[in-house]
Amino acid sequence: xxxxxxxxxxxxxxxxxxxxxxxxxxxxxxxxxxxxxxxxxxxxxxxxxxxxxxxxxxxxxxxxxxxxxxxxxxxxxxxxxxxxxxxxxxxxxxxxxxxxxxxxxxxxxxxxxxxxxxxxxxxxxxxxxxxxxxxxxxxxxxxxxxxxxxxxxxxxxxxxxxxxxxxxxxxxxxxxxxxxxxxxxxxxxxxxxxxxxxxxxxxxxxxxxxxxxxxxxxxxxxxxxxxxxxxxxxxxxxxxxxxxxxxx
Numbered sequence: 001x002x003x004x005x006x007x008x009x010x011x012x013x014x015x016x017x018x019x020x021x022x023x024x025x026x027x028x029x030x031x032x033x034x035x036x037x038x039x040x041x042x043x044x045x046x047x048x049x050x051x052x053x054x055x056x057x058x059x060x061x062x063x064x065x066x067x068x069x070x071x072x073x074x075x076x077x078x079x080x081x082x083x084x085x086x087x088x089x090x091x092x093x094x095x096x097x098x099x100x101x102x103x104x105x106x107x108x109x110x111x112x113x114x115x116x117x118x119x120x121x122x123x124x125x126x127x128x129x130x131x132x133x134x135x136x137x138x139x140x141x142x143x144x145x146x147x148x149x150x151x152x153x154x155x156x157x158x159x160x161x162x163x164x165x166x167x168x169x170x171x172x173x174x175x176x177x178x179x180x181x182x183x184x185x186x187x188x189x190x191x192x193x194x195x196x197x198x199x200x201x202x203x204x205x206x207x208x209x210x211x212x213x214x215x216x217x218x219x220x221x222x223x224x225x226x227x228x229x230x231x232x233x234x235x236x237x238x239x240x241x242x243x244x245x246x247x248x
Contacts, residue, residue, distance in 0.1 A: 011038035011074070012171050012202040013062050018071035019225075020057050031057035033225035034071070039171075041076075042200035044193065046213035048239070049222035050247045055206045056175060058222065062204065063096055063173045064088040076170065093122040097164030101176040103156045105148045105163075111135060112144040115163045122167070134162040138192060154185025161192060165201075172196070174205040178212055190215045210240035221246060 020032040031054045039045050039062075047055045060066040062073055064080050072081040075095060080088065092098070105114050115134055119126040135141055138158040148156050157177060164172055174193070178186035186209075194215050197203055205216065213219045214236040221229040223246050231242065 010041070012041035012076060013039040013204065014072075014074040015058070015062060016072045016074070018058075018061060018073065019069050020054075020061055020066065021069055030225050032061065032068070032071075035222075035225070035227055036071075037220065037227055039202065039204055040218075041202050042197075043218065044197035044203040044205065044216040046216040046219040046239075047204065047206045047222065048208070048210075048213055048219055048243055050243075053222040053246075054225040055222050057225075059173055059175055059204060059206045063098055063171075064091055065098075090122075093118055093124075094167055095170045097167065097169035097172040099157070099160050099164050099172065099174040099177045101179040103148070103153075103160045103180075105156055105159060107148050110145050110147055111140060111151070111159045111162075114148075114159055115166055118163060118167055124167070126166075131166065134166050135159070137165075138162045139188075152185060153181050154188050157181060157185070157189050158192065161189070165196075171202045171204060174203060176206055176208065178207070178209060186212070210236045210243060213239045 016036050018032050018035045022029045022031055035058065047058060049055045057066065061068055064083065068081060072079060075091065080091060109117065112131055116126065116131045132141065132144065135144060138161055140155060140158055143151060143155060151159065178189055181189065190212055193203055197217065207213055214234060217232065219231045219234060219239055220227055221242055228246065229242055231239065
């Protein structure tokens with residue numbers, strides 16, 4: 001179960017000797033191989049690596065979307081490693097926000113209804129003003145009644161960000177948030193994420209794009225399920241050079 005302990009940490013999220021294997025026998029793939037990492041609160045960390053390096057697995061395990069085979073995951077001082085599905089659902093509704101590459105909006109609902117949905121599912125007290133404020137914060141105050149098909153890709157992702165933030169999560173996880181966007185929309189989303197991080201929102205983002213990673217405060221590189229390098233405050237060229245070296 002999820003437990004709060006006397007453990008003290010300055011990390012927003014910690015993984016300790018985290019391992020995750022898919023398959024078995026000769027077809028087994030070790031996606032995470034005894035990974036230990038701390039993510040600093042109030043900062044934006046990009047996670048990069050070649051295809052199959054384990055970056056998405058790291059993100060999903062850190063967010064409680066997948067289980068580790070061994071090791072532990074901590075959300076601040078709460079050990080979520082063996083939390084029940086019910087407890088993980090509560091954590092995702094109240095303390096964790098998640099942004100997906102393909103937005104995951106419900107097509108039949110308006111922008112306002114999509115953003116309000118997590119609050120309704122959680123049975124939380126809320127009012128329309130909270131939802132309107134969340135959409136205004138991502139520049140969509142004039143799109144409350146629009147459904148996803150009536151919005152551009154960039155606007156849909158901003159609705160998804162507002163939905164992820166409506167519960168004021170401790171950590172915002174983003175899995176390739178600009179992967180389905182054109183360059184202009186991607187830049188708008190990255191600017192929004194940068195503003196959130198500047199206001200001390202913890203963000204952990206998987207990306208394949210060095211320009212996106214360069215907007216973050218730090219970049220963690222994986223290869224073969226292990227963390228092999230970290231950069232702080234690097235520009236896009238430096239990030240790209242490190243990624244190319246890992247793929248060589």
